Amino acid sequence: MTMTSAPDRFPAPPRIAVLGAGHVGPVIARxxxxxxxxxxxxxxxxxxxxxxxxxxxxxxAGPRWAADAAREADLVVLAIPLHKFAALDPTLxxxxxxxxxxxxxxxxxxxxxxxxxxxxxxxxxxxxxxxRSAVVKTLNHLGYxxxxxxxxxxxxxxxxxxxxxxxxxxxxxxxxxxxxxxxYDAVRFGSLSAGRLLxxxxxxxxxPLRRADFELAVHAQAA
Amino acid sequence: xxxAPSDAVTASAAEAVPFPLILGLDxxxxxxxxxxxxxxxxAQTIRNVVEQGVLADQVGADFFGIGEHHTDDFPxxxxxxxxxxxxxxxxxxxxxxAVTVLSSDDPxxxxxxxxxxxxxxxxxxxxxxGRGSSIDxxxxxxxxxxxxxxxxxxxxxLFAELLKxxxxxxxxxxxxxxxxxxxVPHTESGPFPAWVGVGGSPQSVIRAARYGFSLMLAIxxxxxxxxxxxxxxFRQALERFGRAPLPVGVHSPGHVAVTDEKARxxxxxxxxxxxxxxxxxxxxxxxxxxxxxxxxxxxGALYVGSPETVAQKIAANxxxxxxxxxxxxxxxxxxxxxxLMTTIExxxxxxxxxxxxxxx
Ligand SMILES: NC(=O)c1ccc[n+]([C@@H]2O[C@H](COP(=O)([O-])OP(=O)(O)OC[C@H]3O[C@@H](n4cnc5c(N)ncnc54)[C@H](OP(=O)(O)O)[C@@H]3O)[C@@H](O)[C@H]2O)c1
Numbered sequence: 263m264t265m266t267s268a269p270d271r272f273p274a275p276p277r278i279a280v281l282g283a284g285h286v287g288p289v290i291a292r293x294x295x296x297x298x299x300x301x302x303x304x305x306x307x308x309x310x311x312x313x314x315x316x317x318x319x320x321x322x323a324g325p326r327w328a329a330d331a332a333r334e335a336d337l338v339v340l341a342i343p344l345h346k347f348a349a350l351d352p353t354l355x356x357x358x359x360x361x362x363x364x365x366x367x368x369x370x371x372x373x374x375x376x377x378x379x380x381x382x383x384x385x386x387x388x389x390x391x392x393x394r395s396a397v398v399k400t401l402n403h404l405g406y407x408x409x410x411x412x413x414x415x416x417x418x419x420x421x422x423x424x425x426x427x428x429x430x431x432x433x434x435x436x437x438x439x440x441x442x443x444x445x446y447d448a449v450r451f452g453s454l455s456a457g458r459l460l461x462x463x464x465x466x467x468x469x470p471l472r473r474a475d476f477e478l479a480v481h482a483q484a485a
Numbered sequence: 486x487x488x489a490p491s492d493a494v495t496a497s498a499a500e501a502v503p504f505p506l507i508l509g510l511d512x513x514x515x516x517x518x519x520x521x522x523x524x525x526x527x528a529q530t531i532r533n534v535v536e537q538g539v540l541a542d543q544v545g546a547d548f549f550g551i552g553e554h555h556t557d558d559f560p561x562x563x564x565x566x567x568x569x570x571x572x573x574x575x576x577x578x579x580x581x582x583a584v585t586v587l588s589s590d591d592p593x594x595x596x597x598x599x600x601x602x603x604x605x606x607x608x609x610x611x612x613x614x615g616r617g618s619s620i621d622x623x624x625x626x627x628x629x630x631x632x633x634x635x636x637x638x639x640x641x642x643l644f645a646e647l648l649k650x651x652x653x654x655x656x657x658x659x660x661x662x663x664x665x666x667x668x669v670p671h672t673e674s675g676p677f678p679a680w681v682g683v684g685g686s687p688q689s690v691i692r693a694a695r696y697g698f699s700l701m702l703a704i705x706x707x708x709x710x711x712x713x714x715x716x717x718x719f720r721q722a723l724e725r726f727g728r729a730p731l732p733v734g735v736h737s738p739g740h741v742a743v744t745d746e747k748a749r750x751x752x753x754x755x756x757x758x759x760x761x762x763x764x765x766x767x768x769x770x771x772x773x774x775x776x777x778x779x780x781x782x783x784x785g786a787l788y789v790g791s792p793e794t795v796a797q798k799i800a801a802n803x804x805x806x807x808x809x810x811x812x813x814x815x816x817x818x819x820x821x822x823x824x825l826m827t828t829i830e831x832x833x834x835x836x837x838x839x840x841x842x843x844x845x
Contacts, residue, residue: 285685305688314725315687318718345631367768370620372630406685407707411784462768469770 275299276359276436279331280323281350282341283312286363286406290339291320293409297443302335304328306346329354337436339401340364340388344371347388356394359433361440363402364388367462383458389429396433399457400426400441400448403467412470413445423447423476425466427457447473449480459483504732506844507810508799508837509548510541510829511583511736514561515759515816517825525822527560531567533822537829538571542578544833550583550613550812555621558759558818565598572606580606583736583812584615584682584701587644588636589622591660593668596647600670603677613701613736614641615682616689635659638692641681645696648676680734683715690715694722694731701734702806704786709735709802716807734810735802739788740817741795741831742824748790753777755819788813792835799836800843811840 275298280291283305291303302324305312309325316325324331329351332338337359342350344364366377366384376391377384385399401424404412414421424446428434431452438448451457460466465483466476514534516524525533534551541549549571551564561567568580580602585595595612603610616637617623623630639657646653650672652665680701681693693700700719702712716733723731742748753774761771770776780787788795799811813836815828 284688288687311691312688314691314718314721318714318721319687365768369766369768370630372623374631405707407711410711411708467768467770468764470776 276336276440277334278302278337278339278440279304279326279335280339280341281305281328281331282339283315283325284341284343286409287339287341288315288319288323289406289409290341290363290401291316291323293413293444294440295320295322297440297445299440299443302326302331304331306342332358337361337440338395344377344384345374347391348374348376352392352394355392358395359430359436360388360392360395360397361401361437362388362397362399365402365462383455383461385427385457386454389454396428396430397454398426398428398430398433398437399454399460400424400437403460403464404470405468408470415445416442416447419472421445421447421472422470423449423473425449425451425457425460425476425480427451427454427460429454447476449473449476456484504809506803506841507547507732507734508832508840509550509579509810509812510537510546510832511550511552511812511814512537512561512816512825513552513554513559513814514564514567515818515820516558516560517816517822518819520821522819524819530560533825534561534567535570535574536822537825538567538578538580539574540826540829541833542571542575544830545837546578546829546833547837548579548581548611548810548812550581550611552583552814553586553622555625565602568610569602569605572602572609576607579609579611579678581611581678582613583814584613584617584703586617586622587614587640588617588633589626589628590640592640592644592647593660593663596644596668597670599677600672603672604670608673608677611678611680613680613682614644614698615703616686637689641692641696641698644679645698648679650676682736685712687715687718690718691722694719694728695726697726697728697731699731699734701736701810701812702808703736705738706780706786708784709737709786710805713806720807732810733806733808734812735806735808736812736814737786737788738814738817739795740815740820740824741788741790741792741813741828741836743791743827743831745790745794748794749781751820751824752789752817755817759818792831792839795832796836796839796843799840803840803844 278301280287280303291301294301304326312325316323332354338355339361362385389397426438426448441448459480465479538549554561599610639659653663656662680699682701683689684703740752781789
């Protein structure tokens, strides 16, 4: 598949740090690199341990310590298990756009007290703890095994839509541009609380939908 | 945009060492239904699995594996007992777990049980170790899901020590330490084959290489070809750890019937029912006819169809993945024992010879 990159709407594309080198992290790193971004990747420890993973699964992504990767980036993708989030130092990502791809689903994650307050979506709780970052929820509701294959050039009739939700409009723009350049239609939501529509058990979780169908599905649910 | 691996990767994949082709069958002991579509008892389901294993041997499958599960749909917590029964009635087929949930088990006990199976079967035992995506065993045995990484890492390291044979010295946080401990029964002729089942975590691939286990890719959804970089990652990691090449296998679900249409018609309603139920539990979308047809097509992970259709798909994916082993996970809750016996027979008598033909 070949894709023409979207025109540069940002003079300098944001530098991306992907935290997490498990199922999802390397795939996000790869598709971001292929969309023209500069990307680094980190796990919780020594970058030497993920060197081969970066080299084979996301060629071009520099393996880093998490703190270094985050410091040098404009946008940090959180692709770590939710139960590890409480141990993440918020100052690492202060002043950054944080793309939260984490999901909370107690039957598979176990019960996490911090995320049990049902009035809030998991990304709102993440935002509350990362008070000095602009959190955007996206890329959480498609499987890591789909992320690669389902990319399509802008305008393709079967292009899949992904939700992009956040309170900070500029951060939502940047994340939506990332989603679009990678190969998906970005459907914007102007608040993190709307991000609950993107969660497990919700109307679009794990469902490949084109923009029109995506919008129908979330409106039906929100109504 | 391409998914082409780097040059370094391609070079090492080309040097892939040929291992003998292995074509096996796996079951999770999915509860079967009788002719009135009523579920059979757990006990009858287990007895049927014994018959299925014996038939797998008779029709020429290389391996019969049983996946540990702890639910009403899959009453299969003691795979080794069932495997030992099959061992007593066969003398050729290899027998193993697919997988053993090592995270919530004691590696010493796992070693003892499979080393015992190896003894009674005359050296035909294998294990496939898994971290356990089937989370039912964690609460059952009092483990915290949040510890799954650490549990698997530690227990894999101990299992690797146990397999070497000889007195074991080991220290960790998840079980009592061992000091110069002799663990019996000793194996007769070195370690039995051990694999690590990997669902999509590259860190698990590296772990398998680090401890010298073979790699079993569990591909249960999406395009199989996207796993090709995992075989490359495995080969490169083995090299980096100074280990000799080791085999790579693929485990995927499917169903074989005389025609494509019959296979689809038998499998789809059961798939919808079982996978639909699990999707609800896990927060995923319920499968649709469209998503199902994608999965059974060339770009999907399911092997549902006539012997020819299934054989073509197996051969194509083994080639694409640089793998030398394929285990078909047959069965789906609600199918009849008779339908499963047909799948096994067609797999052994038609699919296996055809795949061998296609790959030589
Ligand atoms: N699986 C999917 O299809 C999918 C799809 C969308 C979203 N998600 C969400 O994405 C998240 C990650 O899932 P996964 O399946 O990729 O998990 P995973 O395979 O368990 O991998 C988690 C990764 O996070 C790293 N990590 C943990 N703490 C870290 C820290 N403080 N800083 C940097 N890295 C850290 C781990 O590295 P170490 O091993 O070094 O600790 C590991 O590489 C989850 O919240 C999940 O809900 C998953």
